[in-house]
Amino acid sequence: MSKKTALITGAARGIGLATAKLLAADGWRIAMLDRDTDALHEAIQEVEDAVYLPYDVSDPEQVQAAISDLRSSCGRLDALVNNAGVADFGPIEETDFARWRTVMATNLDGVFLMSQAATPLLKASKGCLVNIASISGLRASTLRVAYGTSKAAVIQLTKQQAAELGEYGVRANCVCPGPVRTKLAMAVHSQDIIDAYHDAIPLNRYGSEREIAEAIAFLCSDKASYVTGQVLAADGGFDSTGVGLPALRR
Known part of the structure; x- marks a missing residue:
């Protein structure tokens, strides 16, 4: 019960799973939440002593059940990573x-709930929130009216959380990943899009799941003890360039 605990939503794959592995290696107890029960059951085998939370963050009753299970299993919560x-x-x-x-139900309501x-629990531990938004919440792009708006709202929600919960010692920060080389992205990005990202991103490449997890782990750690209300774009410099991607408009 004395071991620091992190709850990660959307933990069955991608950035969520990478974060679970990294924090576990750093000595955290990990609770892994995902509504894809089959994928979660498989992923949890990769994280030692992880707590299995097969719930949907968009459902208020399931959210309450998840936190109840967490309290029973771990007795504490030091970091909530809203990644789903x-x-x-x-x-x-x-x-x-x-x-x-x-x-909106998952991307925004889920973070709020x-x-x-x-x-x-976070007040009791003086813990932290790390919300995962997106570069699409910082810069507009075609085809992302719902997705981009939801992520922009998560950024504002993070600032509200930082402003209100800071007096209790609870920190709230937001990570905005840029293009990340996930299996899903590689399955749907055409070669034109891949080439366009290469040209538009100052570092000339996609990020990795591990690189985003490193940013999340920093914000969860004591090294970020005086960091709150911040938006960290882990994007290879993509947001700073303001260059559009014609390939995405076709």
């Missing part, structure tokens, strides 16, 4: 309200 998200892209005129709500439910 859905990427559903499409033109504005083809984004009906059902599609909009599906994106999980953070609110976890706040008493």
